[in-house]
Amino acid sequence: xxxDKFFNPKSVAIIGATEDPNNITSVVITNLIEMGFTxxxxxxxxxxxxxxxxxxxxxxxxxxxxxxxxxISIPSGLVPxxxxxxxxxxxxxxxxxxxxxxxSGHKGAVLEEEVKTICKEEGIxxxxxxxxxxxxxxxxxxxSFLPWTKxxxxxxxxxxxxxxxxxxxVSMMDMLSLxxxxxxxxxxxxxxxxxxxxxxxxxxxxxxxxxxxGIYMESVDDGRRFIKASGNCTRSKHIxxxxxxxxxxxxxxxxxxxxxxxGKYEIYKAAFKKSGIVEVYGxxxxxxxxxxxxxxxxxxxxxxxxxxxxxxxxxxxxxxxxDTGLDVAPTPESIRDxxxxxxxxxxxxxxxxxxxxxxGDEDYGTAMKSALVNNDFFDAAIIIPLMPxxxxxxxxxxxxxxxxxxxxxxxxxxxxxGVYTGEIKKKFEEKGLPVFPTPERCVKAMSVLVERGRMNG
Amino acid sequence: MADKNxxxxxxxxxxxxxxxxxxxxxFPYEAMDIIKSxxxxxxxxxxxxxxxxxxxxxxxxxxxxxxxxxSPDVLHKSDVGGVVVGVENEREVERNYNxxxxxxxxxxxxxxIMGMLVEKQAPTTTEVIVGGIRDEQFGPTVMFGLGGIFVExxxxxxxxxxxxxxxxxxxxxxxxKGFSVLNGYRGAEKLDIQKLAKTVVTVSELIxxxxxxxxxxxxxxxxxxxxxxxVDARIIIN
Numbered sequence: 001x002x003x004d005k006f007f008n009p010k011s012v013a014i015i016g017a018t019e020d021p022n023n024i025t026s027v028v029i030t031n032l033i034e035m036g037f038t039x040x041x042x043x044x045x046x047x048x049x050x051x052x053x054x055x056x057x058x059x060x061x062x063x064x065x066x067x068x069x070x071x072i073s074i075p076s077g078l079v080p081x082x083x084x085x086x087x088x089x090x091x092x093x094x095x096x097x098x099x100x101x102x103x104s105g106h107k108g109a110v111l112e113e114e115v116k117t118i119c120k121e122e123g124i125x126x127x128x129x130x131x132x133x134x135x136x137x138x139x140x141x142x143x144s145f146l147p148w149t150k151x152x153x154x155x156x157x158x159x160x161x162x163x164x165x166x167x168x169x170v171s172m173m174d175m176l177s178l179x180x181x182x183x184x185x186x187x188x189x190x191x192x193x194x195x196x197x198x199x200x201x202x203x204x205x206x207x208x209x210x211x212x213x214g215i216y217m218e219s220v221d222d223g224r225r226f227i228k229a230s231g232n233c234t235r236s237k238h239i240x241x242x243x244x245x246x247x248x249x250x251x252x253x254x255x256x257x258x259x260x261x262x263g264k265y266e267i268y269k270a271a272f273k274k275s276g277i278v279e280v281y282g283x284x285x286x287x288x289x290x291x292x293x294x295x296x297x298x299x300x301x302x303x304x305x306x307x308x309x310x311x312x313x314x315x316x317x318x319x320x321x322x323d324t325g326l327d328v329a330p331t332p333e334s335i336r337d338x339x340x341x342x343x344x345x346x347x348x349x350x351x352x353x354x355x356x357x358x359x360g361d362e363d364y365g366t367a368m369k370s371a372l373v374n375n376d377f378f379d380a381a382i383i384i385p386l387m388p389x390x391x392x393x394x395x396x397x398x399x400x401x402x403x404x405x406x407x408x409x410x411x412x413x414x415x416x417x418g419v420y421t422g423e424i425k426k427k428f429e430e431k432g433l434p435v436f437p438t439p440e441r442c443v444k445a446m447s448v449l450v451e452r453g454r455m456n457g
Numbered sequence: 458m459a460d461k462n463x464x465x466x467x468x469x470x471x472x473x474x475x476x477x478x479x480x481x482x483x484f485p486y487e488a489m490d491i492i493k494s495x496x497x498x499x500x501x502x503x504x505x506x507x508x509x510x511x512x513x514x515x516x517x518x519x520x521x522x523x524x525x526x527x528s529p530d531v532l533h534k535s536d537v538g539g540v541v542v543g544v545e546n547e548r549e550v551e552r553n554y555n556x557x558x559x560x561x562x563x564x565x566x567x568x569x570i571m572g573m574l575v576e577k578q579a580p581t582t583t584e585v586i587v588g589g590i591r592d593e594q595f596g597p598t599v600m601f602g603l604g605g606i607f608v609e610x611x612x613x614x615x616x617x618x619x620x621x622x623x624x625x626x627x628x629x630x631x632x633x634k635g636f637s638v639l640n641g642y643r644g645a646e647k648l649d650i651q652k653l654a655k656t657v658v659t660v661s662e663l664i665x666x667x668x669x670x671x672x673x674x675x676x677x678x679x680x681x682x683x684x685x686x687x688v689d690a691r692i693i694i695n
């Protein structure tokens with residue numbers, strides 16, 4: 001069973017369609033038109049004859065053409081009837097945006113059970129309810145009901161986002177757009193009555209446009225399937241997980257004799273470990289880990305070169321490397337010999353290599369050529385170009401990116417995000433080199449590359 | 458039902474018998490039988506129904522011994538004065554046997570009493586916990602931690618999805634914060650981490666292979682410079 005129709009439908013029925021700007025279906029349709037969705041849009045609403053210039057049908061039963069998927073945004077009490085109707089029309093897929101199900105109390109929970117039963121009996125695949133649904137950046141299909149003017153649509157890229165939480169998905173899209181990180185597919189699956197993260201991971205494992213999956217999870221749909229799907233996925237791709245609701249558990253641990261060995265969150269951790277998933281603990285880390293994995297490859301070992309023209313940053317990055325288990329290994333003699341012939345004697349050549357404030361663009365090229373291109377001692381490099389000195393120009397971007405490419409090892413850049421440096425950051429990232437604004441975030445991102453390298457053996 | 462072809466054949470049989478009797482919690486000697494038959498070493502132990510049987514058992518295994526009450530109505534043995542350690546001779550066996558029985562009759566008058574577990578007392582050393590839990594979501598898991606206050610106070614425990622390989626087990630052991638306690642802290646002798654890892658593997662296989670086990674716990678497992686010994690085991694089934 002494939003989920004293709006959820007991402008690349010040829011025809012979409014919008015149930016409850018209206019032009020009323022206070023109704024979310026109007027945003028869904030506006031968004032789709034704005035992003036250039038090329039499939040057929042079929043509004044369904046008994047109160048309208050036309051919506052956004054499209055013929056509107058009173059009921060799904062009146063629609064003659066073949067529909068791949070329904071997007072349902074109507075009061076929850078009416079959802080079961082629509083699902084029964086679509087079953088009669090042979091429409092096999094639905095995304096239910098409406099809330100008012102299990103999250104809202106007993107009545108909603110009963111309704112949700114009914115929805116689940118209909119799906120099972122009729123063979124309908126369903127994403128939601130109580131969700132944002134999907135964004136496919138390549139087919140230009142989305143069910144987001146947040147206007148792109150308020151949540152900028154991220155560019156095309158290789159990052160897939162899966163989330164139980166709608167707000168998380170929206171925030172991620174917003175931040176990723178600003179950061180310039182491209183995404184492939186986004187799915188918010190809300191109450192998860194049918195399609196859940198395990199099946200989505202299986203699907204994205206085979207999705208050519210996705211290389212990294214970021215997943216926000218509060219619970220798991222099917223633990224064993226999740227481990228199997230993720231373990232299979234991480235053999236060729238990366239998964240970053242943020243588990244929320246960690247404090248639920250572990251607290252009770254040790255209270256009683258058996259309690260000592262309980263602790264659910266610990267078991268999530270174990271599952272992540274088993275599956276080769278990178279676990280992160282906050283929003284910034286989540287984004288940084290997704291970003292670095294989507295732009296760089298894992299490191300083969302933990303020996304990291306730190307290269308800078310600013311001593312303080314070199315020191316603090318080295319400190320943090322130590323905290324994280326990254327080895328700022330002393331620069332081998334042979335590299336020091338070569339560099340000492342090319343550099344003034346006040347350049348510090350042990351790791352970190354500190355070329356001081358008097359160095360410039362070309363010195364970065366010289367240092368990287370000797371230490372990273374002509375020698376394979378280091379497994380990865382953190383480059384910290386401080387831009388203020390007059391000797392440093394935006395030409396350093398090309399030099400560093402060229403040397404990174406030639407070295408074949410993963411490289412990340414640490415550079416504060418100021419007004420001018422913000423522009424340089426963009427140029428680095430256009431060249432595929434991820435930039436992180438603080439030593440902490442930069443080292444953490446590098447440690448993700450090292451961790452992934454270690455997992456893959 | 459448990460697969461008869463596994464290396465846990467005896468364990469499967471014991472559990473079938475317990476299930477047939479309608480119990481969910483194994484008696485300590487049944488749990489110990491499972492642990493022992495799975496290849497994890499235990500001290501000598503025997504179930505005694507009378508003070509005389511206890512004396513005889515203690516004589517056979519040698520002193521000192523530990524006496525532990527066996528009753529389905531007692532969850533925490535020491536809370537009801539149901540455990541005595543360091544019993545050095547026959548006279549002491551008899552005296553303590555009677556005292557434990559009296560304690561129990563006083564504190565839990567209606568308790569069913571199966572008898573007394575007589576166990577050869579193992580030399581003191583570092584204590585760890587190895588456990589298995591069948592998680593509702595993720596299925597069988599295995600847990601490792603240092604015993605005593607390390608687990609209670611610092612929750613210094615680590616979990617993995619079961620079964621684990623020996624490499625994974627070693628990784629678990631090295632992952633706990635108190636690892637140095639096992640690894641020759643301050644010139645102390647390094648303990649038998651290899652054997653400990655093998656035990657973690659066995660427990661992880663036990664809970665993976667025998668679907669009826671809901672929870673298994675070796676607490677404590679004693680770790681020596683050579684070998685490990687499970688002195689108390691607890692198994693819950695469903």
